[in-house]
Amino acid sequence: MSNTKDIILACARDQYLTDGYKGLSMRKIAEKAGISATAIYRHFNNKEELFHRLVKKGFGTYTQYLIPALDEPTAELRFKKTMANALNFILEQPKYFELIFVKSETKDELVNFDDLRIDSKISFDFYTARITECISEGYLKDDNPSEISVLLLAAYTGFFALYTSGLLPRSKADIEALYWRTIDRILNGVVA
Amino acid sequence: MSNTKDIILACARDQYLTDGYKGLSMRKIAEKAGISATAIYRHFNNKEELFHRLVKKGFGTYTQYLIPALDEPTAELRFKKTMANALNFILEQPKYFELIFVKSETKDELVNFDDLRIDSKISFDFYTARITECISEGYLKDDNPSEISVLLLAAYTGFFALYTSGLLPRSKADIEALYWRTIDRILNGVVA
Amino acid sequence: MSNTKDIILACARDQYLTDGYKGLSMRKIAEKAGISATAIYRHFNNKEELFHRLVKKGFGTYTQYLIPALDEPTAELRFKKTMANALNFILEQPKYFELIFVKSETKDELVNFDDLRIDSKISFDFYTARITECISEGYLKDDNPSEISVLLLAAYTGFFALYTSGLLPRSKADIEALYWRTIDRILNGVVA
Amino acid sequence: MSNTKDIILACARDQYLTDGYKGLSMRKIAEKAGISATAIYRHFNNKEELFHRLVKKGFGTYTQYLIPALDEPTAELRFKKTMANALNFILEQPKYFELIFVKSETKDELVNFDDLRIDSKISFDFYTARITECISEGYLKDDNPSEISVLLLAAYTGFFALYTSGLLPRSKADIEALYWRTIDRILNGVVA
DNA sequence: TATGAATGAGTATTCATTCAT
DNA sequence: GATGAATGAATACTCATTCAT
Structure with a gap:
C-alpha cells in the first residue's frame, strides 16, 4: 500500500488524460508527482510496466462503473442500467475509455497482454451475462449472447x-440523447 | 503537382501504416523518400502540417473505397455494397482507418480542423445519402437518416x-462473418 | 570475519568475471548477494574500496595457483611447474588475470596502491626466487633474476x-602448446 | 575530408588517452570538440562506431611507427629498428597502445571485428616479414616466423x-634499457 | 530545390550514494 | 546490521527545426 506508487499512477493517468500518449514521459510524471524522475524506477521497472499498470487500473475503473447495475431488480433493468453506466464512463472518463478500448497506438507496450485480456474479459463477460439473462427473461430474442455483446460494445466504442x-x-446533452436513440435502434432494428 | 511532395506523403503514410504515430518522424520519412530531412520543409511547414495532409489523404482513400458502391442498381444494393466496401477498407487499410477514425492520440496536430471536418463529412454524407434512398425505396424504416449513419458508423468504427x-x-474470415451478422442484427433488431 | 562481507566480495568477483568492469555496479552486486544495495555500504565505504579489496583477492588467488609448485623436488621442476600453474591461472581465471595484471582501465580506483604493490610483489618475488635457485642449480645462465622475472612475466602477460x-x-589446446614452445624459445634463444 | 569528423576523433582519442574508457562519453567528447553532443551523431551512428574508428586509427598510427624501419639496409637492422620503433610507440603513445593491444574492457564494442583483425594483422605480418628475412639472412635460427612474432609481440605487450x-x-630511461636487455635475453636465451 | 551541419530540448534509463527508519 | 525511498548527475540517443550554402 505504498503511497508514492499510487501517486505516480495517479499523475501518470492525469498526464495521459490531458496530453495523450505522446505526452506521457517519465520526467513529466515525476514533475507532476513532485519527485525525481529516477524515483519512479523504485516503483516501476520501466515505462512499459508503468503504462501496463495504468491500463489495468483503467479496466478496474470501468468495471467499477458497470457493477452497480447489478442492484436493479430485473434483467432488463440491469441491462439498461449497464448501458447507462457505460455512457457515464464515456462522459466522465473519456481518456480512460480511450486508454482501455482504443489504445491502438500503444499496443506495443502491452507485452503481457494475456494479463490484460483477462481484465478486459471481465467487463465483456459482464455484458454477456446481462444479455444472457435478458434472453432467458424473454426481453431479447434468442441469439448468441456474446455476439450481441460485440454488437453493443462495438456501437459503444465506435x-x-x-x-x-x-x-x-x-453537446454532451445531445450526445446522451443520441446515444439512447442509437441503443433503441439497435434493440428494435432499422429495417422496415 | 510537385512530385516530391507526393513522394513524401506516400512515404509518411507507409511509415505511419507500419510503425504507427510514434514511428512517424521527419528523419525516417526523409530516409524512406530518399531525400534529406530538411528537404521536407520545402514542401511542408512542419510535421503538423504534413500529418494534416496525410489525414486528408486518408479521408480521400476511404471515399474511394465507398464510391464504387454507386454502380449497384438499387438503393438496397448500393447500401449493402457500401457496408461491404467499408469492411474492405478496414481489412485492407487498418492503419488508415485508425488514422482517420480513431486518431484521438493525434488530435493536437489537427489544428485546421474545419478543413478536415469537410472531408470527413463527405464520407458521412455518403452513408446518409444511401440511407435516405433506402428509406425512400422502403427498404429502411422512416427514420432520421443522419442518425442511422451515426449508428452504422459507430458500429463500424467500434x-x-x-x-x-x-x-x-x-481470424479475418471470422471477423468478416461476424461483421455481417452484426450488421444484420442492427438492421433487424435484437429485441424479441 | 563478517560473512556478508565475503559474500559481497564473492558476488562482486563473479559479476566482474562475467560482465567485466562496465558491469560492476553496486546494485547488481547487491542483487546477486541477496541484500539491498545500501547494505554494501555497511561493509565498504564506497565502490572504490570494494574494488580495491577485489584486486587484493585477485592477487591472493594468483599466489594460490603458484604455491603448489614448491612441492616439486628440483629447482628446474619447481620453475617449470610455476610456469604451468601460471598457464592454468590464465586459462581458468582469465578475468581474474586481467583484473590483476592488465587492469589499466581501473588504475584510478587503486588509490591505496602501495598496499596492492606489496601483494603483487609477492607473486613477482615467487618468480624471482624460482629463477634464483635455477641459477644456483646451474639450470639457468648467471643473470639478474628479477629481470628474468620481468621477461617471463612480460611474455606471460603479453x-x-x-x-x-x-x-x-x-583454441585453448593450441594456445597451451604455443605457450610451451614460446617458453622454450625464451629459454633457449632464437638467434642462430 | 570532413574536418569535424577528424576533430571529433582527435578529441575522442585525447579523452581516451587521459581518462580511459570509462571517461569516454559522447558528452565529454563533444565538449572537448566545441560542438553539441548530438552533432557527433551526424558523423558517427553511435558510440560503438566512433570507438571502432578510433581503434582503427590506433592501428594506423602503430603501423606508421613501424614502417620507417624498412629504410634500414639489412634484415637484422630492419628487425632491430622495428623493435626500437615499437618501443617508441609504447613510450610516446601508451594509451594508444593500450587501446589496440589490451582493450579487453572494450571488446564488446568491437562488433565488426574481422574488419579490425585485418588492421591488426598488418602490423603482425610486419613483424613476421622482418623475422622471415632475418632467418633467410642467417641472423635468426630456422624457426616458425609467425610464432616468433607471437613471442616478440607477447613480450612487447606484456x-x-x-x-x-x-x-x-x-623511469622511462630505465624501462628503455630494461626493454633492450629483455630483447637480448629473448634473442640469446636464458638457459645455461 | 535541395543539402549537410548543427542545435537544444527532449527521451528512457543507470549509477553511486545518502538518509531516515 | 540492514532496508526502502529518494536523489542528482550521468549515460547514449532521437527529435523537429534552423541556417548557410
Whole structure:
C-alpha cells in the first residue's frame, strides 16, 4: 500500500488524460508527482510496466462503473442500467475509455497482454451475462449472447471514437440523447 | 503537382501504416523518400502540417473505397455494397482507418480542423445519402437518416477498435462473418 | 570475519568475471548477494574500496595457483611447474588475470596502491626466487633474476593480452602448446 | 575530408588517452570538440562506431611507427629498428597502445571485428616479414616466423602491461634499457 | 530545390550514494 | 546490521527545426 506508487499512477493517468500518449514521459510524471524522475524506477521497472499498470487500473475503473447495475431488480433493468453506466464512463472518463478500448497506438507496450485480456474479459463477460439473462427473461430474442455483446460494445466504442474525434460535433446533452436513440435502434432494428 | 511532395506523403503514410504515430518522424520519412530531412520543409511547414495532409489523404482513400458502391442498381444494393466496401477498407487499410477514425492520440496536430471536418463529412454524407434512398425505396424504416449513419458508423468504427485492440481475437474470415451478422442484427433488431 | 562481507566480495568477483568492469555496479552486486544495495555500504565505504579489496583477492588467488609448485623436488621442476600453474591461472581465471595484471582501465580506483604493490610483489618475488635457485642449480645462465622475472612475466602477460584480444585466434589446446614452445624459445634463444 | 569528423576523433582519442574508457562519453567528447553532443551523431551512428574508428586509427598510427624501419639496409637492422620503433610507440603513445593491444574492457564494442583483425594483422605480418628475412639472412635460427612474432609481440605487450600497471616502477630511461636487455635475453636465451 | 551541419530540448534509463527508519 | 525511498548527475540517443550554402 505504498503511497508514492499510487501517486505516480495517479499523475501518470492525469498526464495521459490531458496530453495523450505522446505526452506521457517519465520526467513529466515525476514533475507532476513532485519527485525525481529516477524515483519512479523504485516503483516501476520501466515505462512499459508503468503504462501496463495504468491500463489495468483503467479496466478496474470501468468495471467499477458497470457493477452497480447489478442492484436493479430485473434483467432488463440491469441491462439498461449497464448501458447507462457505460455512457457515464464515456462522459466522465473519456481518456480512460480511450486508454482501455482504443489504445491502438500503444499496443506495443502491452507485452503481457494475456494479463490484460483477462481484465478486459471481465467487463465483456459482464455484458454477456446481462444479455444472457435478458434472453432467458424473454426481453431479447434468442441469439448468441456474446455476439450481441460485440454488437453493443462495438456501437459503444465506435460512438465514443466518433465523438472524441470531433466527428459528432454535439453537446454532451445531445450526445446522451443520441446515444439512447442509437441503443433503441439497435434493440428494435432499422429495417422496415 | 510537385512530385516530391507526393513522394513524401506516400512515404509518411507507409511509415505511419507500419510503425504507427510514434514511428512517424521527419528523419525516417526523409530516409524512406530518399531525400534529406530538411528537404521536407520545402514542401511542408512542419510535421503538423504534413500529418494534416496525410489525414486528408486518408479521408480521400476511404471515399474511394465507398464510391464504387454507386454502380449497384438499387438503393438496397448500393447500401449493402457500401457496408461491404467499408469492411474492405478496414481489412485492407487498418492503419488508415485508425488514422482517420480513431486518431484521438493525434488530435493536437489537427489544428485546421474545419478543413478536415469537410472531408470527413463527405464520407458521412455518403452513408446518409444511401440511407435516405433506402428509406425512400422502403427498404429502411422512416427514420432520421443522419442518425442511422451515426449508428452504422459507430458500429463500424467500434468493431474495428475492438478488433485491432485484440479484444476480438478472431481470424479475418471470422471477423468478416461476424461483421455481417452484426450488421444484420442492427438492421433487424435484437429485441424479441 | 563478517560473512556478508565475503559474500559481497564473492558476488562482486563473479559479476566482474562475467560482465567485466562496465558491469560492476553496486546494485547488481547487491542483487546477486541477496541484500539491498545500501547494505554494501555497511561493509565498504564506497565502490572504490570494494574494488580495491577485489584486486587484493585477485592477487591472493594468483599466489594460490603458484604455491603448489614448491612441492616439486628440483629447482628446474619447481620453475617449470610455476610456469604451468601460471598457464592454468590464465586459462581458468582469465578475468581474474586481467583484473590483476592488465587492469589499466581501473588504475584510478587503486588509490591505496602501495598496499596492492606489496601483494603483487609477492607473486613477482615467487618468480624471482624460482629463477634464483635455477641459477644456483646451474639450470639457468648467471643473470639478474628479477629481470628474468620481468621477461617471463612480460611474455606471460603479453601472451594473455594477445589471446583475450582475439589477436591469437587459436583454441585453448593450441594456445597451451604455443605457450610451451614460446617458453622454450625464451629459454633457449632464437638467434642462430 | 570532413574536418569535424577528424576533430571529433582527435578529441575522442585525447579523452581516451587521459581518462580511459570509462571517461569516454559522447558528452565529454563533444565538449572537448566545441560542438553539441548530438552533432557527433551526424558523423558517427553511435558510440560503438566512433570507438571502432578510433581503434582503427590506433592501428594506423602503430603501423606508421613501424614502417620507417624498412629504410634500414639489412634484415637484422630492419628487425632491430622495428623493435626500437615499437618501443617508441609504447613510450610516446601508451594509451594508444593500450587501446589496440589490451582493450579487453572494450571488446564488446568491437562488433565488426574481422574488419579490425585485418588492421591488426598488418602490423603482425610486419613483424613476421622482418623475422622471415632475418632467418633467410642467417641472423635468426630456422624457426616458425609467425610464432616468433607471437613471442616478440607477447613480450612487447606484456612489458607494457606490467609497466602501465605500475608493476615495473621504473623511469622511462630505465624501462628503455630494461626493454633492450629483455630483447637480448629473448634473442640469446636464458638457459645455461 | 535541395543539402549537410548543427542545435537544444527532449527521451528512457543507470549509477553511486545518502538518509531516515 | 540492514532496508526502502529518494536523489542528482550521468549515460547514449532521437527529435523537429534552423541556417548557410
